[in-house]
Amino acid sequence: MAAGPSTSSNNPPILPMHDKTPLSHLLEAAVQKTYHELYTMADVLPSKTNLERKKELVKFACRTRQLFIRILAVVKWATTAGKVNACETIQHFLENRARLIRETSDCLAQLARIKLLDARLPxxxxxxxxxxxxxxxxxFLPDRLSEGTTxxxxxxxSERQEILPRLQQILTARLAIAELPIQITNVTIKNGIVTLAVHGEFEVKLGIKSDNLFASWHVYKTKLFLRDPEEPGMQKNNRSHLSIVSFHH
Known part of the structure; x- marks a missing residue:
């Protein structure tokens, strides 16, 4: 038999605290407590006077009545347990959402303070x-998009006949102000293309895409004339590759 509290105590029985306690456990604990007190009184009361026995019986009746009144109140309250369960579900949902919000804010704060210090938006x-x-x-879309789709x-x-004379004049002016390497001895302009040649070494065809006198040249075609280095007289030829390359750039 489970031991109950002292007979002189007026406190209710101490039950284990859980999220939910079955009603049968409450009734079982109350019955065991009442039975234990009756069993103890049966051993103790015979040694007391008649007046003391009456006082103990009245105290026992009051304690037991208060205990079962509380259990009755719990039983009546349990009839509305459905609403309470719904409220508990809502409370659990809100607590879970609050926890997620706190965790999200902590993660965002960590990103802002550590990982996004050097991040920049365009x-x-x-x-x-x-x-x-x-x-x-x-x-305002880039012209490159229209060029790719057009x-x-x-x-x-007829358009070529109108453009070529003007292009011929522009190329002539560009060559007049350009400092050509002395190794380039053959310079021709034909169909809007400038041909620079070094006899026995290479030939390059250049062109322009605008009438700006300071615009860069565009290389359209290059020919290299290679010889066998073991050919007699090859080592004596004066090469001018470096000066020509510097002119192109």
Whole structure:
């Protein structure tokens, strides 16, 4: 038999604390406590006077009545346990969400303080965004996009006849102000292409894409004339590759 508290104690029985306790456990604990007190009183009361026995019986009746009144209150409260369970579920859900929010804020704070110190955002295209929102289209796309989607249409013969004389003048002016290496002895201009040649070494064809006198030259074709280094007289030839390369750059 389980030992109960002292008969002189007015405290309710101490039950194990869990999330949920079955009602049968409460009733069993109350019955065991009552039986233990009755068993103890049966051993103790015969040695007391009649007045003391009456006092002990009244105290026992009051304690037992209060205990079972509390259990009755719990039983009546249990009829609304469905609402309580729903509230507990909502509370658990809110606590779980609050925990996730705290963990997320901690992770974001760690990212901002440690990992994103050197992170930078690019400049936003405000002009394009305004055009897209107001006009419904964007007119500032790179030309490279249109070049990739638009097929190349070569110039007609009449257009070539109009362009080539002007291009001839521009190339002549460019060559007049350019400092050509002295090794280049053969310079020709034909069909908008400048041909620079060094006899026995190489030949390069150059062109331009604008009428700017300081624009870079574009190499269209290069020919290298190679010889066997063991050929007689090869070592005596004066090479000019370095000076020509510096002129191209």
């Amino acid at each position: 400049n936003f295209p405000i002009t394009d965004a305004i055009d897209a929102l107001t006009l419904g289209s964007v007119h 097929p190349f249409i070569p110039a007609s013969e």
